Amino acid sequence: MQSVSNCVICHAPISKSSAGVIAPFLARRVWNASSFPVKLMHCEGCGFKFFNPRLDGDEEKRLYADYRSEEYQKLRQSYEPWYSKSFNEGLSAATGMKVRKDTLRRVLSPHLAGLQIRTILDFGGNRGELIEDLIPNAERYVFDISNLETLPGIGHLRGKEDCKGRPWDLVICSNVLEHVGDPQRTMEEISEISNMGTLIFIEVPQESPAGLKNIAKRLTQLAILMVTRPSIGLRLFRPALIYLMHEHVNFFCPKALRHLVNALHWEIVADGQYDISSYKFGIYRVTSGTMTWCLARKP
Template identity: 30%
Template sequence: MDQSHNRHCISCGATDLDIVWGVTSIFFAKRALNKFPEVVGQVVCRHCETRKFEIDLTEAHLQNLYLDYRGIDYFRERHGSEPWYTRVVNDGLSDDSHFSLRRQQLSQILSDAGLPDNFMSVLDHGGDRGQMLIDLNSKQKAVYDISGVTPVAGVINVSDKEMKSGRWDVILSCHVLEHVIDPQNYLQTLISIGQAETIYVFEIPHEPMRYFDFNCKSLQRRWLSWLCRKPKLLTFFDFLSSGMRVKFGTIGPLLFPVLREHLTFFSIKGVNILLINNGFEILASRVMTTGHIGVVARRLAL
């Protein structure tokens, strides 16, 4: 396969990498970048299977993308270019039955790490309305989210200043790491918020993807460059690519990874190495029955 020789894996630092050619989705390109779709490389580590889209983004681009996140305008714009992204799909991501299963798995992995369900203060960093905190036994439950949405009952919103001055027994980071531009910088931010005894819980999508030699070839790149100029055909192949990846965990020749929201895709090996390399000790780690990776960690003693 065509390899990347001047890069390294953000998780493990390996240089044994492939470049799989993909595209920015019509939705992402328009909403985040105000551009037409374009070819983008996805750097894939052969050692730990971390995959990261190689694209220059700023925080302003992400603010464009997540404005009114999953609201009416967001849904209409995304559904307009991705007909399979239905109202049911959009609303289901914030449905309590969805969160209920995830909360059960959260309790289980905390138990796996040998932690009692009895805390003084817990923080959900980037946690929307704090839905993941509902079942935790804690005197104070707080959420930090720039959206400013009203939290669920029993959870308070905290400002950036309040978050940084607080003392937190547990800090949750659920479905955030895959969205950030610089995962290592984000992890250091979380460390700076916590204390020596703080427990960290990460929940990350588990989306393995196999690919073929052709997906890394210059011919694939030229095919995608042409396809990006054909919106209707691009939408069709986007649907095929996404369907094959979701159903079979693979993308075939002529198909491709698509940049919609997630910038990085982690394997359980990759995220564990990333955390260890950034000063964490792993207490529990597994792929949960919800299809997500769950990790409980704490800071390594200095």
Template identity: 30%
Template sequence: MTNDRIAQRCICCASIELDRSPAVLMPFVAKRVFGHEPVEITEEWGLRDLQQGMAYTLCASLQCQQCGVLFLDYRFSDQEMTQLYHGYRDERYNRERQYYEPNYGKASPHYEGRAEYVGDVENWLASRVPNNPSVLDWGGGSGLNTLFLGRSKLTHIYDISSVATVEGVEAVSLETIEQHQYDLVICSQVLEHVPYPHELLKQIAGALDEHTLLYLEVPNEVLIRENPGNKKLAGLKRHWHEHVNFFTEQSLRELVQYAGLQVHEIMNLDVNLGWRTGNLVGLIAKRIK
């Protein structure tokens, strides 16, 4: 699967059958990634053939007609991803985001505590992992919501945000990961953010041995959840923010299999996030023996 700058094929199953519709990239993301800011085109510009009004960064919504995944056409580079997520939800990040999105701060207090639903996920996984598992959380930020926190014999975090980790969690490099064996590898609420989820899963697969359990978790986005099986959602997705991939269950299964992993179990879980309710998809996978 090629890493196109502007997606030409499905990010999950590599199909070239894509439905396309115009959209805009939200200003906060456009600013951090491209340095773009909204601008008003006025009469003073003297542009004969353009209508006056606000101009935003244009993009496109794409939906695979095979597996149903809905996604942003832009695929950000490593450097752009670092720019977007550096200091994720720290004081500077929140201040910059609130400049464009004044209501963002209303949800911030809920990010400071451990999410309630994490306990439900731990209960689902408990019988499938050792009592004190060694854990690697890929993309786990500070580790605040890492599964089995305080109950694991080892908890490693690999993350690009450079945020400080909570007590009991160690931020590690790829080189350190190669030197360890893990009972459980977590990639929770990450795949919806990344430009090349197939490439990420291939990288994660390198941290698995034949006994390691991989737990993947993505939001079951409202647009997907309320329109099951609908392959004409591109025209309904008019803006994109930090979630650049909206997965269907089928697309998630195909992504995992395409990365050379085997799906073992899958679940849906209703969650209360404090400021809103939602639903997530959790998937257990392993290396193919």
């Protein structure tokens, strides 16, 4: 792990933090250890929030190797009883993925109109589900540290070096930066493999670790653990549970994402936010989450 004292996005010194704790599953999978305390850092410069200490590259590889495989699911369910086989399969099921694909197409289409997109790279794109049919006739490739086999028709690039020297028209990085220990380094890697004129689409969840939805989720999970896994539940039974470090180690706001993009001097083509899904509950509209995104061009 690596400890930092400044914001990993804007480098402002951090003076505000909250007590947090590592999820027991994460501690076991990455360090073969029991859960231990961490801190959630609040940057007052750019609004970014992140857990500290941070995962290093080797730890990220251990966490995401064979991501969501049978072995991953079984270990996770032994700590988190709700993470069943069907739940795991549902995360990449065609129905949920269709919503993500349709949304991406809707967000990108107005900005790609009239452009020739012949090559797409999904950086951190798992098996290539998101870009499978995004743009007809484009050559599609995936680079992902999980190294899972890609879907038919989608090229599998096994290393970052393999991504370089190719004429990328569009690079997509969706739901990745909230997982990585050094988001700025990841953005630099994307810049290194892009060419002059490459369009780069970045999107991250816009979420608050102290939001009501997150607190309700943690309390529900604690209640389940107290009944089904009391030894794990009792270890987590403390205020720091609210800030549980799991796979999301970073919490973005539009300002923090924009700061990352500006630091690379990319030209911002468009940016914005969208709700992942929403439904009406009486007079209220309930959203299950918000994404913040940016489309930029490498000059």
